[in-house]
Amino acid sequence: xxSTMSKRSLLKMAGWASLAATAALVGCGKKDxxxxxxxxxxxxPASAAAAAPAGPLKIAFAYVGPVGDAxxxxxxxAGRLAVEKEFGDKVKTTFxxxxxxxxxxxxxxxxxxGQGNTLIFGTTFGYMEPMLKVAADSPAVKFEHGTGYKTAPxxxxxxxxxxxxxxxxxxxxxxxxxxxxxxxxxxxxxxxxIRNINTFTLGAQSVNPKIKTKVVWVNSxxxxxxxxxxxxxxxxxxxxxxxxxxxxxxxxxxxxKAGKYAFGWDSxxxxxxxxxxxxxxxxxxxxYYIKATKDALDGTWSTGSVWWGVKxxxxxxVSISDKVPxxxxxxxxxxxAGLKDGSFVIWKGPILGQDGKEVLAKDAVADDKFLGGIKxxxxxxxxxxxxxx
Amino acid sequence: xxxxxxxxxxxxxxxxxxxxTVLALASLGLLINERAGVLNLGAEGMMLxxxxxxxxxxxxxxxxxxxxxxxxxxxxxxxxxFGVLVIWLNTNQYATGLALSLFGAGLSAFVGITYTQQxxxxxxxxxxxxxxxxxxxxxxxxxxxxxxxxxVLFAIGLTWFLLRSRGGLILRAVGESPESxxxxxxxxxxxxxxxxxxxxxxxxxxGAYISLVYTPLWVEGMVAGKGWxxxxxxxxxxxxxxxxxxxxxxxxxxxxxxxxxxxxxxQIPSQWLTMLPYLATIVVLVLISRNPMWIRINMPAxxxxxxxxxx
Numbered sequence: 001x002x003s004t005m006s007k008r009s010l011l012k013m014a015g016w017a018s019l020a021a022t023a024a025l026v027g028c029g030k031k032d033x034x035x036x037x038x039x040x041x042x043x044x045p046a047s048a049a050a051a052a053p054a055g056p057l058k059i060a061f062a063y064v065g066p067v068g069d070a071x072x073x074x075x076x077x078a079g080r081l082a083v084e085k086e087f088g089d090k091v092k093t094t095f096x097x098x099x100x101x102x103x104x105x106x107x108x109x110x111x112x113x114g115q116g117n118t119l120i121f122g123t124t125f126g127y128m129e130p131m132l133k134v135a136a137d138s139p140a141v142k143f144e145h146g147t148g149y150k151t152a153p154x155x156x157x158x159x160x161x162x163x164x165x166x167x168x169x170x171x172x173x174x175x176x177x178x179x180x181x182x183x184x185x186x187x188x189x190x191x192x193x194i195r196n197i198n199t200f201t202l203g204a205q206s207v208n209p210k211i212k213t214k215v216v217w218v219n220s221x222x223x224x225x226x227x228x229x230x231x232x233x234x235x236x237x238x239x240x241x242x243x244x245x246x247x248x249x250x251x252x253x254x255x256x257k258a259g260k261y262a263f264g265w266d267s268x269x270x271x272x273x274x275x276x277x278x279x280x281x282x283x284x285x286x287x288y289y290i291k292a293t294k295d296a297l298d299g300t301w302s303t304g305s306v307w308w309g310v311k312x313x314x315x316x317x318v319s320i321s322d323k324v325p326x327x328x329x330x331x332x333x334x335x336x337a338g339l340k341d342g343s344f345v346i347w348k349g350p351i352l353g354q355d356g357k358e359v360l361a362k363d364a365v366a367d368d369k370f371l372g373g374i375k376x377x378x379x380x381x382x383x384x385x386x387x388x389x
Numbered sequence: 390x391x392x393x394x395x396x397x398x399x400x401x402x403x404x405x406x407x408x409x410t411v412l413a414l415a416s417l418g419l420l421i422n423e424r425a426g427v428l429n430l431g432a433e434g435m436m437l438x439x440x441x442x443x444x445x446x447x448x449x450x451x452x453x454x455x456x457x458x459x460x461x462x463x464x465x466x467x468x469x470x471f472g473v474l475v476i477w478l479n480t481n482q483y484a485t486g487l488a489l490s491l492f493g494a495g496l497s498a499f500v501g502i503t504y505t506q507q508x509x510x511x512x513x514x515x516x517x518x519x520x521x522x523x524x525x526x527x528x529x530x531x532x533x534x535x536x537x538x539x540x541v542l543f544a545i546g547l548t549w550f551l552l553r554s555r556g557g558l559i560l561r562a563v564g565e566s567p568e569s570x571x572x573x574x575x576x577x578x579x580x581x582x583x584x585x586x587x588x589x590x591x592x593x594x595x596g597a598y599i600s601l602v603y604t605p606l607w608v609e610g611m612v613a614g615k616g617w618x619x620x621x622x623x624x625x626x627x628x629x630x631x632x633x634x635x636x637x638x639x640x641x642x643x644x645x646x647x648x649x650x651x652x653x654x655x656q657i658p659s660q661w662l663t664m665l666p667y668l669a670t671i672v673v674l675v676l677i678s679r680n681p682m683w684i685r686i687n688m689p690a691x692x693x694x695x696x697x698x699x700x
């Protein structure tokens with residue numbers, strides 16, 4: 001009996017060992033992409049010695065989604081690659097993908113500090129509190145938090161004016177909708193997303209004042225099947241142009257299948273729905289990531305809050321479809337030029353709230369504080385803003 | 390003002406059947422291997438690997454049938470790996486299942502890197518001639534992918550198999566009391582492996598359905614928790630195919646309904662509405678399965694327990 005027992009436990013141990021090996025294989029979501037350049041930098045220390053005596057500047061990125069999401073995280077990673085290209089062996093970048101928002105993020109960010117990174121980018125709203133905590137404990141490390149609103153002496157926030165892209169997409173949607181109903185698949189009801197829904201609607205109304213916007217929330221940044229369901233539901237309810245503030249191309253794909261229109265978001269998504277795709281509102285993080293890296297390398301880094309848009313080359317609308325009439329295209333180009341030179345302002349009164357009351361008086365221009373705290377829908381958006389934020 | 394016209398009701402039903410199919414397929418698969426006494430928590434991983442296998446095959450060959458076959462084969466292969474570990478090496482079923490789930494997520498992401506940038510070739514619509522043109526019932530019931538109908542047929546067949554056939558009796562015996570089945574001369578371990586592989590193949594079909602039909606694209610992690618929901622559904626449905634089907638359609642239906650309500654501007658916070666499918670499914674299934682006797686009869690008595698012949 002005892003001999004069978006020991007044999008059994010041996011087998012069990014073998015099983016556990018193979019399991020552990022599997023887990024170790026898949027558990028490593030971390031990638032050291034710039035390991036080779038780092039080594040070569042160490043062998044010739046003279047060139048970089050003045051700026052960074054301890055070798056290359058170690059930069060880490062924490063991503064909320066997979067790099068392969070073809071949207072939000074994909075765009076951030078393109079920014080990271082641009083930093084590598086710009087600074088070569090003066091920097092060493094690493095990233096961790098699929099870091100959930102919340103307490104888990106704190107552990108990952110602490111880990112990145114422990115690995116000797118001195119510039120850390122957190123690329124989603126939900127890393128704000130964890131990053132603040134880690135920043136307080138690591139004064140020598142510079143933190144860059146994306147899309148948040150809290151800062152610290154060593155933590156700067158940065159964001160892009162995604163609503164400018166939403167506005168230009170809205171202009172196209174307003175011109176292309178036949179039913180007069182457009183739909184938005186919303187992710188998580190935070191001011192940024194509500195602002196995008198509103199601005200998309202304002203853009204559409206600039207072409208067709210009677211347009212209505214329907215909104216469904218999936219309460220997730222990345223859930224392709226649910227995004228599909230939300231998009232399908234909007235189509236079922238009569239929307240013929242869709243827009244999304246979620247991270248995958250599922251909404252565009254659903255419109256493609258149904259023979260309706262939609263947009264790409266964060267990255268150029270033309271290929272996911274060549275027939276349905278009207279344009280992609282993209283974010284280009286490269287200019288900011290290069291600037292932040294330069295600040296850190298030059299020793300000119302300081303805290304603050306940075307919000308870049310079309311003007312700084314951070315936001316653009318690209319791959320406008322041939323189905324969009326020339327007249328509408330020209331309108332979009334004019335708006336883009338206006339945003340670039342500052343002659344055109346999107347959030348300028350009069351703007352009415354859902355109930356018809358003025359939220360922005362005639363000729364008043366919304367400042368960033370106003371834009372950062374939008375928790376209401378403008379006139380023309382159906383439904384209630386989800387509470388609790 | 391509910392705005393629920395006949396047309397939108399038909400579309401709602403269509404979307405419900407479509408959404409429920411993914412869950413039903415995976416859940417029925419898990420039901421089979423749980424009836425044999427093996428709990429496989431790796432459903433999510435199997436579905437992800439099957440999703441990329443199906444998608445890659447679809448992109449390369451352009452054939453729907455081959456793509457689904459590849460998905461099923463990938464699911465079965467993953468399940469076989471799990472089966473050998475837990476059935477012969479007697480590793481802990483919970484831990485091994487979780488590892489399989491992580492492994493599947495990683496493997497699918499790795500294999501799928503290049504496929505994010507590729508598209509499936511154009512595929513035909515699946516309309517049943519004549520019936521699809523009927524008013525109301527046409528758009529609601531007769532414009533689906535064949536797998537939607539096959540899932541229903543399969544659930545009916547499975548009920549018959551489990552309760553009325555000799556094979557079903559052996560399968561249940563292996564899950565209830567493997568010692569007795571062994572004493573009667575049945576090879577418990579191969580039977581369990583077969584059940585696990587069939588379960589994996591069905592999870593594979595569900596995964597392939599997501600990447601080929603439901604959301605025809607590949608992005609990493611796209612199954613997004615459906616595997617876990619399917620696992621829970623199997624338990625809440627007390628291992629009965631008809632209830633799995635009911636639960637799956639209920640979940641799909643309430644998901645679509647809550648989006649409809651959101652779109653119509655119902656004054657309920659969307660967070661609550663998002664919870665609704667889970668709540669509704671659990672409440673309904675708990676209510677119909679509230680008889681403790683029933684649960685005891687239906688729950689495989691040896692679920693999750695290893696079997697050692699000769700012990």
